[in-house]
Amino acid sequence: MTIELTPLPFEASQLEPFISERTVLLHHGGHQAAYVKNLNAMLEGDERNLIEVIGDSSGAMFNNAAQVWNHEFLWNSLAPAGQGPSSEVDEELSRAFGSTDSFLTQLIQAASGHFGSGWAWLVSDGSGLQITTTSNAEMPSLATSQPLLTIDVWEHAYYLDYQNRRPEYLETVLRNLINWQHLEEQLILSTTLTHRS
Ligand code: MN3
Numbered sequence: 001m002t003i004e005l006t007p008l009p010f011e012a013s014q015l016e017p018f019i020s021e022r023t024v025l026l027h028h029g030g031h032q033a034a035y036v037k038n039l040n041a042m043l044e045g046d047e048r049n050l051i052e053v054i055g056d057s058s059g060a061m062f063n064n065a066a067q068v069w070n071h072e073f074l075w076n077s078l079a080p081a082g083q084g085p086s087s088e089v090d091e092e093l094s095r096a097f098g099s100t101d102s103f104l105t106q107l108i109q110a111a112s113g114h115f116g117s118g119w120a121w122l123v124s125d126g127s128g129l130q131i132t133t134t135s136n137a138e139m140p141s142l143a144t145s146q147p148l149l150t151i152d153v154w155e156h157a158y159y160l161d162y163q164n165r166r167p168e169y170l171e172t173v174l175r176n177l178i179n180w181q182h183l184e185e186q187l188i189l190s191t192t193l194t195h196r197s
Helices: 021-042 050-055 059-077 087-097 100-113 166-176 180-190
Strands: 118-124 129-135 146-152
Touching: 021 059, 050 059, 059 146, 059 180, 087 100, 087 129, 087 180, 100 118, 100 129, 100 146, 100 166, 118 180, 146 166, 146 180
Parallel strands: none
Antiparallel strands: 118 129, 118 146
């Protein structure tokens, strides 16, 4: 099947001033589009969907497929500034991390400290919430955990706006642009996890 470049769920300028329109356009229309194009070139005549390809491939095919999925999840993890967590989400995060603020601090620390390219995640593994990081195109196991939120720590995500200041990028973006509604929807999905395997 042909993999599509899914449109952004907001206007490219709507994450300003925290992420510039220029960065969003290059990230989505340049980097993510290239993963889609590379993947389609490798998938010619292949009828599997994206999740099936991710679960059953390695090397360049896995890398491009996983990066397509990771970027779709990234854009859904972000939203124009002005939202906050519902009391339910605040309660869940407080149970796992002490408070929502402490959750953000721990996520920023984990993402800042990740060596090289990759992703930082909030996941639910059915028994609780965890912060984790993955390298390059890797993602948490979709079979055993539900990602709730991700942030991209590849340099292309922040270099135009923040140069080498990764902690400042993370501090700014995670404290202003989290799509709390999407996080809550993923949290609700995760309650079905125990029935999945
Ligand atoms: Mn990226």
